[in-house]
Amino acid sequence: MQAVSREISRFRSSAMWAAVIGLLLLAALAIAGSFAGVDGARAMFNSAPAVVLWTLFAQMMLASLLIFRAVRRNVGLLAAHLGTALILAGAMWGSAAAHHLRPALGLTPKVHKGYLIVPQGRSANEMVDATGVTQLGRLPFDVHLEKFWIEHYPVDPAERWPIMVGVIQSHSEQRLPQWDLSTIDWKVGKPVDLPAAGIRLRVVEHSLTRIGQIAQAPTVPVVKMELRRGDRTVTQALTGGLPGAPARLPLAGVFASASEWFKAGSPTLFMDRPAPAVKDYKSALAVIENGKEAARKTIEVNHPLHYGGYHFYQYDYDQDRLNYTVLAVVSDSGWPAVAAGFVLVGAGIAWHAVRTIIRARRRRREQ
Amino acid sequence: MTIKTDVQGELIYLTMVLYLLAFVLLAAQRRRAGRAVGFAGFLVALASVVFRWWSVGHVPLRDLFEVFLMLGALTVPLSILCDRVLNAGDRKWDLLIGAVVLFPAGFVFSGAPRLLPPALQSPLFAPHVLAYTAAYVLMAKATVLAVAQFGAREPSAAAERADAAYRIASLGFVMLSAGLIIGAWWGKLAWGDYWNWDPKEMWSLATWLIYLAYFHLRAIPGRRYSRAGPVFLVGGMIAIVITLLVVSLARIFSSMHSYAG
Numbered sequence: 054m055q056a057v058s059r060e061i062s063r064f065r066s067s068a069m070w071a072a073v074i075g076l077l078l079l080a081a082l083a084i085a086g087s088f089a090g091v092d093g094a095r096a097m098f099n100s101a102p103a104v105v106l107w108t109l110f111a112q113m114m115l116a117s118l119l120i121f122r123a124v125r126r127n128v129g130l131l132a133a134h135l136g137t138a139l140i141l142a143g144a145m146w147g148s149a150a151a152h153h154l155r156p157a158l159g160l161t162p163k164v165h166k167g168y169l170i171v172p173q174g175r176s177a178n179e180m181v182d183a184t185g186v187t188q189l190g191r192l193p194f195d196v197h198l199e200k201f202w203i204e205h206y207p208v209d210p211a212e213r214w215p216i217m218v219g220v221i222q223s224h225s226e227q228r229l230p231q232w233d234l235s236t237i238d239w240k241v242g243k244p245v246d247l248p249a250a251g252i253r254l255r256v257v258e259h260s261l262t263r264i265g266q267i268a269q270a271p272t273v274p275v276v277k278m279e280l281r282r283g284d285r286t287v288t289q290a291l292t293g294g295l296p297g298a299p300a301r302l303p304l305a306g307v308f309a310s311a312s313e314w315f316k317a318g319s320p321t322l323f324m325d326r327p328a329p330a331v332k333d334y335k336s337a338l339a340v341i342e343n344g345k346e347a348a349r350k351t352i353e354v355n356h357p358l359h360y361g362g363y364h365f366y367q368y369d370y371d372q373d374r375l376n377y378t379v380l381a382v383v384s385d386s387g388w389p390a391v392a393a394g395f396v397l398v399g400a401g402i403a404w405h406a407v408r409t410i411i412r413a414r415r416r417r418r419e420q
Numbered sequence: 421m422t423i424k425t426d427v428q429g430e431l432i433y434l435t436m437v438l439y440l441l442a443f444v445l446l447a448a449q450r451r452r453a454g455r456a457v458g459f460a461g462f463l464v465a466l467a468s469v470v471f472r473w474w475s476v477g478h479v480p481l482r483d484l485f486e487v488f489l490m491l492g493a494l495t496v497p498l499s500i501l502c503d504r505v506l507n508a509g510d511r512k513w514d515l516l517i518g519a520v521v522l523f524p525a526g527f528v529f530s531g532a533p534r535l536l537p538p539a540l541q542s543p544l545f546a547p548h549v550l551a552y553t554a555a556y557v558l559m560a561k562a563t564v565l566a567v568a569q570f571g572a573r574e575p576s577a578a579a580e581r582a583d584a585a586y587r588i589a590s591l592g593f594v595m596l597s598a599g600l601i602i603g604a605w606w607g608k609l610a611w612g613d614y615w616n617w618d619p620k621e622m623w624s625l626a627t628w629l630i631y632l633a634y635f636h637l638r639a640i641p642g643r644r645y646s647r648a649g650p651v652f653l654v655g656g657m658i659a660i661v662i663t664l665l666v667v668s669l670a671r672i673f674s675s676m677h678s679y680a681g
Contacts, residue, residue: 062641065641066640066641069636069637069639069640069641070640072633072636073633073636073637073640076629076630076632076633076636077629077630077633079629080625080626080629080630080633080659081626083622083623083625083626083629084622084623084626086617086622087619087622087623087626087667087673088619088672088673090619091616091617091618091619092617094617094622095617098617123639144615166612206535330535330537331537331538332535332538332541333538333541334538353538354538354539354541354610355538355539355541355542355606355609355610356609357609357612364608364612366610366611366612381612383612383613388608388614391614392605395601395604395605395614398597398601399597399598399601402593402594402597403594403597403598406590406591406593406594409587409590410505410506410587410590410591413506413507413583413587414505414507417507
């Protein structure tokens with residue numbers, strides 16, 4: 054009896070060592086995958102040998118329930134192991150390979166992942182690949198785009214607007230002057246040399262003013278600066294303008310004469326309103342199935358539409374005229390199992406940790 | 421390296437000075453004074469985080485500057501938690517950790533405010549980053565204790581430090597797991613996949629697996645393998661540093677987590 058007990062104990066020890074080695078092997082593979090890039094890692098971990106490995110791991114999770122009484126009796130450990138098996142099963146069921154097998158298993162075909170290009174005011178149901186050319190399949194319903202728009206953060210007039218120094222490269226009666234522009238890295242008090250113009254610039258003040266007299270008049274920056282060339286120094290200011298109307302300041306004042314300034318390429322400072330940063334991309338969508346509206350949602354990043362076994366994500370848009378939106382369409386197969394697995398693993402680990410801490414405190418109090 | 425001359429910079433430097441002063445006082449066995457100064461340092465660190473929040477208009481966890489600011493602020497409350505609840509850790513070394521993690525925020529990373537791009541505008545953003553931030557502080561403490569076990573004069577003291585490291589790492593692992601799971605859930609909502617095979621994700625997974633292997637090692641029936649435990653904890657800490665810094669900053673990895681750089 055004692056010999057049997059020793060053998061079981063040795064077997065359990067070996068099983069735990071196998072788990073430790075397996076986990077370290079998986080960690081090493083994850084590190085190797087990080088160097089392979091996103092596509093390389095995806096290919097590596099979805100390859101046939103990897104599928105065998107995942108299946109083995111899922112079986113090890115379930116085998117641990119048989120081998121270790123502690124895993125069966127400890128709610129936290131049980132949840133963590135079952136949850137992991139569920140995540141692996143859900144991930145395999147949601148993989149591209151599993152989607153290819155659906156027709157062979159007598160299930161309704163589904164596209165694993167694709168893109169839907171939907172013009173404004175129109176509907177689409179044909180999914181394409183990332184190139185936008187190859188058709189992958191048709192949705193059993195239409196997705197209608199009512200409107201696509203972009204929201205921006207307001208431009209802060211107190212932030213440093215970009216200032217550029219321009220020198221005319223070429224003159225022609227038939228063409229507008231061609232400017233050679235370079236951006237200045239400016240800060241109040243910091244001297245900056247402009248070699249193309251032979252000028253040293255130093256911003257002495259950065260303040261705000263309103264364009265116009267009414268209360269709603271926009272606020273713009275005023276940048277006052279000292280300009281020095283040789284022994285001549287002048288003080289000038291650039292006042293920010295409205296969108297599409299950059300402020301201009303010809304630097305003729307530091308040159309001895311207008312012709313000298315002209316020969317130097319008419320150096321001029323420009324200050325333009327910075328492009329506003331994007332706050333969000335939004336598409337107002339409606340799902341039309343059997344001629345009737347079945348769902349409606351304005352989607353944005355982090356807020357996809359879920360309908361008919363697919364999630365629809367804001368992915369791209371018509372960069373020229375905002376005339377169409379591009380939705381990433383992802384099958385939801387396997388996701389419920391993965392989500393349930395996440396909850397079980399998280400709750401299980403937390404439960405086990407709290408239990409361990411409580412037992413350790415109890416042991417210390419008893420000592 | 422640059423010295424910040426604005427209010428934010430001054431708050432960071434004041435926190436570092438207070439943490440270092442508290443460390444010196446505690447090392448000199450001036451316990452009451454050391455704890456009081458350390459707590460004052462925490463209040464300044466908290467003010468620093470609140471000031472940043474007010475300045476940028478969003479939870480200050482968007483880039484490495486803000487993450488390291490938060491690391492510095494979390495050091496003291498987590499130190500108190502470990503001391504009171506887990507009966508583990510040494511406050512003076514925690515204060516030194518706090519001063520060290522504030523160094524990059526104070527001298528290396530730019531504090532220029534940055535707006536939140538669309539992908540970061542999620543209720544899961546703050547919990548994901550906060551969970552990881554807390555995990556990193558806890559795992560750093562566990563690593564320090566685990567390495568310190570080799571400096572113990574008595575086997576019982578070494579075993580006590582190993583057990584203390586295990587308790588702190590247990591709590592750290594809960595936070596690490598929370599960070600990983602919330603991140604996966606957020607990825608599903610933002611990008612369509614709970615796993616994108618991104619270098620940051622792969623290193624986070626490797627980190628998690630190293631610590632998971634550590635807990636399985638500790639659970640092996642029979643021998644305690646107390647000497648192998650620190651190796652795992654140090655390995656996990658190295659993986660954390662690579663995940664947090666190298667993946668974000670090194671050009672060999674191109675990651676969608678480039679916001680953090």
